[in-house]
Amino acid sequence: MKFYKDHYDVIVIGGALAGLSSALMLADKGKDVLVLERHNLPGGIASSFVRGGIEIEAALHEMMSIGEKDNRLKVGKFFDDMGVDIEWLKVPEAYHASLPGLEVTLHPGLSTFAKEIDAVVPGTYDKVLSLLNLCNTVFDSVNELSIHPMSKAKMLLKHEAFVKTAGYTTKEVIDSFDLPKKAQDLLAPYWIYVGSGFSDLPFTIYSVLRADYVGYGSYIPRKFSHEMSLKMAERAEAMGVQIEYRQHVEKILVKDGKAYGVRTARGDEIHADYVISSAYPNKVYTSMIEPASEVPSKAIKMVNGRRLSLTAFSVIMILDDTAENLGIKDYSVFKGDTMDTDLLYKDLAGLGPYRYLTCICHNLGNDTATPPGTCSYSITTLPQVKGWKTVKAEDYDRVKHEVAKQMIDEMSAYLGVNLLDHILEIVIETPMTVNRYTNAWNGCIYGYAHTMEDHIIARLQTAEEESFIKHLEFSGAHAISGDGMGPAVTNGRKAAKNVLDTMAAEEAAK
Ligand SMILES: Cc1cc2nc3c(=O)[nH]c(=O)nc-3n(C[C@H](O)[C@H](O)[C@H](O)COP(=O)(O)OP(=O)(O)OC[C@H]3O[C@@H](n4cnc5c(N)ncnc54)[C@H](O)[C@@H]3O)c2cc1C
Structure with missing residues (x-):
C-alpha cells in the first residue's frame, strides 16, 4: 500500500x-x-x-x-x-500583581477590575474604566475589521477610536489618562505576553490583550x-x-x-x-x-x-503538598521589582537574574491538575532570543541551573517556603528545549515582535x-x-x- x-x-x-x-x-x-x-x-x-507518573502542562498559563x-x-x-x-475552565482571577509597594489581586470584568484598582489607588475608577472601555472599543473594531475589511472613509466613520489610536504607542495613550503611577503599574502586568515595552508597543495590541483577558477572562482546558x-x-x-x-x-x-x-x-x-x-x-x-x-x-x-519576539525559560515543578499548605494563594502572579516595561524588556536580553517573573499554580484553576496532596507550580520568564544565543554548549547546563535556582530562590522568599524542600518533579525548559521540540527559529515562541x-x-x-x-x-x-x-x-x-x-x-x- x-x-x-x-x-x-x-x-x-x-x-x-x-x-x-x-x-x-x-x-x-x-x-x-x-x-x-x-x-x-x-x-x-x-x-x-x-x-x-504525573501529567504536567508543558506551557499554557492561560488562553x-x-x-x-x-x-x-x-x-x-x-x-x-x-x-x-x-472542557474549558475559567481562570478565577486576572492576576495577582506583586510590584514595589503593591500586593493586589485583580479579577476579570471591566468595572470589577477598575473598582479593584480604585480600592488600592482611590479616585481612579472613572479614568481606569474609561481606558478599559477604550481598549474594548478598539478590540471590537479589530475583530470586525479582521473579518470585514472596509474603505478608509467608512473605517473612520465606524471605527473612530481604532483609527485615532492606531498611530500611538501604549505609553502615549496610557500617559494621556494622567493616572497615578500605582494605577499605571497595575494596568501593565500582561505586557510580557506581547513582548514589547510600552514605548514601542502599538496601543492597538495592548487594547486587544487587555480587553480580551480582562473583559472576558482567560481559560484553560481541564x-x-x-x-x-x-x-x-x-x-x-x-x-x-x-x-x-x-x-x-x-x-x-x-x-x-x-x-x-x-x-x-x-x-x-x-x-x-x-x-x-x-x-x-x-x-x-x-x-x-x-x-x-x-x-x-x-x-x-x-x-x-523583522524582529523576533520572545522565547521562554520556565521552571515547572510538582510539589509534595497542596497549594493551601504551601501558602500559594493565586492562580497567576506577576512579580517584578519595577513596572517600567521598557527597562524590563531590555533586561530580558540578558541571562538573568530576571526582574520580572510570571508564576502559575494550575491547581487553583483546575482541581484535577495533579494528584491529591500535591500541586504544580511554574515560574516563567520570557527572554529575548539574543541572550541565549550567546551560551556556549559547555556552559549550557551551568547557566540553565543557575538561572532556575535564582528563580526558585526568589519565589521561595516571596512565598516564605523553601520550594527546593518540596520538589517531587522538576523540569527546566529553556529556549533550546523549545527549539529542539518544535523546530521554532531560535526557540522563539511568539513569532515577530509587535512594534x-x-x-x-x-x-x-x-x-x-x-x-x-x-x-x-x-x-x-x-x-x-x-x-x-x-x-x-x-x-x-x-x-x-x-x-x-x-x-x-x-x-x-x-
Ligand atoms: C513555557 C511557555 C509558556 C507559554 N504560555 C502561553 C500562554 O499561557 N498562553 C498562550 O497563548 N501562549 C503561551 N505560549 C506560547 C504558545 O505556546 C505558542 O505561541 C503557540 O503554541 C505556537 O503555536 P504554533 O502552532 O504556531 O507553533 P508550535 O507549537 O511551535 O508548533 C510548530 C509545529 O510544527 C512542527 N514543525 C516545525 N517544522 C517542521 C518541519 N520542517 N516538518 C514537520 N513539522 C515541523 C513542530 O514539530 C511543531 O509541532 C507559551 C509558550 C511556552 C514555551
Missing part, C-alpha cells in the same frame, strides 16, 4: 495549533489535506509530558479569545464550530493544552485529514514562483496544489525552498527586517506584497497576529482562508 496519495489539495507542515486549525478549516470545506508533523505527537508547544459557552469569542467559537469539544491539540488532531482525522507523524519536511518544492509540494527527510516527494508552513519564514526562506534560486531577495530582506515599526495594521496592508511564493502560506505564531496559542489558531485559520480565496479566484479566472 502506498503511504501517500499521488496528489493533495493542501499539505500542511506542522501538526500544532496553527497547522491543525488550517487543516480543520480546509477539511470543513471538503479539501483533501495532508499534515506532516516531525514529532511523534500533535501539539508542538501545546503539549504535556509525564514525570513520576485568550475563548469566552463563556453562550458568548464565545473567536477561538472558542472556532473549536465549537469544528466539533472540537474541550486536560492541559494537549487536550486542544489531541482533540483537534482526532477531529481532523475524523474529517478525512491524513496526519503523518515523525515526518520532517526538509524542502518545499517550488517551480516558476509557485509551490507544488514538499520533500521529507525520509525522501518522499509529495505533491499538492498548496503548501501551508508552520515552520518559521526565516527557516523556510533560508534553507527549505528547493531550488534555492526560487527564493526572492525580498523574502530574505523581510525576514532580516510601532512592524505594526499589525501595516502587516495586514502589506500581507499580499509579502506573499513571495504563490500557493505558499504561513500558519503559526510567526504569522500576522503573532503571540500565543489563541493567535496561533487565528493565524492557522487565516492561512486556510487565503488558500480557499486563491482557489476560488483561480477557479473563477479559468
Whole structure:
C-alpha cells in the first residue's frame, strides 16, 4: 500500500495549533489535506509530558479569545464550530500583581477590575474604566475589521477610536489618562505576553490583550493544552485529514514562483496544489525552498527586517503538598521589582537574574491538575532570543541551573517556603528545549515582535506584497497576529482562508 496519495489539495507542515486549525478549516470545506508533523505527537508547544507518573502542562498559563459557552469569542467559537469539544475552565482571577509597594489581586470584568484598582489607588475608577472601555472599543473594531475589511472613509466613520489610536504607542495613550503611577503599574502586568515595552508597543495590541483577558477572562482546558491539540488532531482525522507523524519536511518544492509540494527527510516527494508552513519564514526562506534560486531577495530582506519576539525559560515543578499548605494563594502572579516595561524588556536580553517573573499554580484553576496532596507550580520568564544565543554548549547546563535556582530562590522568599524542600518533579525548559521540540527559529515562541515599526495594521496592508511564493502560506505564531496559542489558531485559520480565496479566484479566472 502506498503511504501517500499521488496528489493533495493542501499539505500542511506542522501538526500544532496553527497547522491543525488550517487543516480543520480546509477539511470543513471538503479539501483533501495532508499534515506532516516531525514529532511523534500533535501539539508542538501545546503539549504535556509525564514525570513520576504525573501529567504536567508543558506551557499554557492561560488562553485568550475563548469566552463563556453562550458568548464565545473567536477561538472558542472556532473549536465549537469544528466539533472540537474541550472542557474549558475559567481562570478565577486576572492576576495577582506583586510590584514595589503593591500586593493586589485583580479579577476579570471591566468595572470589577477598575473598582479593584480604585480600592488600592482611590479616585481612579472613572479614568481606569474609561481606558478599559477604550481598549474594548478598539478590540471590537479589530475583530470586525479582521473579518470585514472596509474603505478608509467608512473605517473612520465606524471605527473612530481604532483609527485615532492606531498611530500611538501604549505609553502615549496610557500617559494621556494622567493616572497615578500605582494605577499605571497595575494596568501593565500582561505586557510580557506581547513582548514589547510600552514605548514601542502599538496601543492597538495592548487594547486587544487587555480587553480580551480582562473583559472576558482567560481559560484553560481541564486536560492541559494537549487536550486542544489531541482533540483537534482526532477531529481532523475524523474529517478525512491524513496526519503523518515523525515526518520532517526538509524542502518545499517550488517551480516558476509557485509551490507544488514538499520533500521529507525520509525522501518522499509529495505533491499538492498548496503548501501551508508552520515552520518559521526565516527557516523556510533560508534553507527549505528547493531550488534555492526560487527564493526572492525580498523574502530574505523581510525576514532580516523583522524582529523576533520572545522565547521562554520556565521552571515547572510538582510539589509534595497542596497549594493551601504551601501558602500559594493565586492562580497567576506577576512579580517584578519595577513596572517600567521598557527597562524590563531590555533586561530580558540578558541571562538573568530576571526582574520580572510570571508564576502559575494550575491547581487553583483546575482541581484535577495533579494528584491529591500535591500541586504544580511554574515560574516563567520570557527572554529575548539574543541572550541565549550567546551560551556556549559547555556552559549550557551551568547557566540553565543557575538561572532556575535564582528563580526558585526568589519565589521561595516571596512565598516564605523553601520550594527546593518540596520538589517531587522538576523540569527546566529553556529556549533550546523549545527549539529542539518544535523546530521554532531560535526557540522563539511568539513569532515577530509587535512594534510601532512592524505594526499589525501595516502587516495586514502589506500581507499580499509579502506573499513571495504563490500557493505558499504561513500558519503559526510567526504569522500576522503573532503571540500565543489563541493567535496561533487565528493565524492557522487565516492561512486556510487565503488558500480557499486563491482557489476560488483561480477557479473563477479559468
Ligand atoms: C513555557 C511557555 C509558556 C507559554 N504560555 C502561553 C500562554 O499561557 N498562553 C498562550 O497563548 N501562549 C503561551 N505560549 C506560547 C504558545 O505556546 C505558542 O505561541 C503557540 O503554541 C505556537 O503555536 P504554533 O502552532 O504556531 O507553533 P508550535 O507549537 O511551535 O508548533 C510548530 C509545529 O510544527 C512542527 N514543525 C516545525 N517544522 C517542521 C518541519 N520542517 N516538518 C514537520 N513539522 C515541523 C513542530 O514539530 C511543531 O509541532 C507559551 C509558550 C511556552 C514555551
